Amino acid sequence: MIGRGIKWMLLLTGTMIGAGYASGREIWQFFGADSVVAILLFSGLFMICSYVILKLSISLKAENYVVVLEALLGKRLAKAYDKLIILYLFLTTGIMISGGGATLQTFELPYWFGIGLMCILLVVLFIWDLDGLTSVNNFLTPMLIICLVVILIIFQWTSEGGFSLEWGAQSNWPSALTFTALNLLPVVAVLSAIGTKIEHKGEVWIATIGSGLILGGVSLIYNQSLLRVADDLLLYEIPLFSILSSYPSILIFAMTILLWTAIFTTAAANILGLLSRFKNLFTAPGWLLTFVIVTALIPMTTFGFSTLVGFFVSSLWDAEFILVRLGFALPLSPR
Known part of the structure; x- marks a missing residue:
């Protein structure tokens, strides 16, 4: 039970920790100053929402998310x-494939070459x-989390004043609602795809609580x-590199590889959905459908990673936010 629960926990965590999260872009965009309570609230909301969705998927014996959505909304x-x-x-799979190519340009x-490598590995994975x-995920996600946490802790300890939390003004707490809903x-x-694979209710607790604690803890340290380094963030397209600016180049090399793995696991989780x-x-078979999907998305990558992120992410943000306002509270009360 514990081993299987950890497996689902890592799958759920890997789904959340994509390139935007691992690079620090999402953390800084949603949180920043006055956000300790916001991050703790996000962690709790993520646990609750994930638990409700997974339990509902199990009870409905869902094979995809449509049945779950109908029950929720x-x-x-x-x-x-x-x-x-x-x-x-x-769209996010296409962006991740493009991001895989852009990352290896470093x-x-x-x-x-990076796009081709990403596509080939995705097809092979779904054999x-x-x-x-x-x-x-059992291999890449722990490695990514451990390396990221170690770097952040070392940075905190070596920074002037050490690690500290500001418990004063916490005006940014509504960001927790938006960040949770948009993810x-x-x-x-x-979660809807793995409901039929759950064998014990303990797996649900391990997966949802464990992933929520990991994401909350990493988000807090990262933020x-x-x-x-807030004053320097405008100088870096990837916020993480602002933290790494005083570290040896070999460490930047290693973290770039880890960012690529985050892109890969995000694309793989999207394809699973x-x-x-x-x-x-x-x-x-799954590998053939994956081949069709990535082949169809290759023309999209010709626009370039930065263009895709700038245009499509903002469009998706607007569409998601409209539906979030309509349905965010509904997962807490299935019908």
């Missing part, structure tokens, strides 16, 4: 969320379907570290 609103999730998963490798994804789309897709959504419509 009703059929009318579920249709809107379904379309948004499909769009979200497709090592003076061609943009198309083993969910087992392949969880096996990769529920991929979480719903992934406090970014506050120390798409496969679970459409597997009743197509009888082809």
Whole structure:
């Protein structure tokens, strides 16, 4: 039970820790100053929402997220969320593939080499379907978290004044609601895909509480570290590199590789959500459907990573926020 619970915990955590989170961009965008309570609130909300979604997926014996959405939101609103999730998963997968190419350009490798490598590895991964994804997550996600936490703790200890929490003004607490809600789309897709795989209720507790504690703890340390370099963040496209600016170049090299793995696991989790959504419509094996998906997304990567992030993410943000306002509270009271 414990081993399986940890496996689902790492899958859920890996879904959340994408390139935006690992690079510090999402942390700084949503939190920043006066956000200790906001991060703690996010951690609690993430546990509750994940628990409700996973338990509902188990009770409904759901094979994809559509059934779960209908139970949570009703059929009318579920249709809107379904379309948004499909769009979200497709577009963010394309952005992640492009990001894989852009990241390897740091090592003076061609943009198309990184894209091709990302696509090939994704297709190979889904030869083993969910087992392949969880096996990769069991290795990559802990490595990413451990390296990130170690770097942040060392940075805090070596900084003037050491680690400290400001418990004064906490005016940014509403950001916890937005951050949680905007990250529920991929979480719903992934949790709905594993509901039938859960064998013991203890796995649910381990997966949801464990992932919430990890994400809350890492977010808190990360945010406090970014506050120390706030004046320099405008100079760096990736906030993490502002923290690493005084470290040896080999460490920047290692973290760039880890950022690439975060991009890869995010793309893989998105594809898992798409496969679970459409597997009743197509009888082809997972690796073949993955090949079709990544091939269809390759033309999208010609726009470049920065352009895709700037245009599509802002568009998705607007669409998500509208639906978040309509349905955020509903997961707490299934119907």
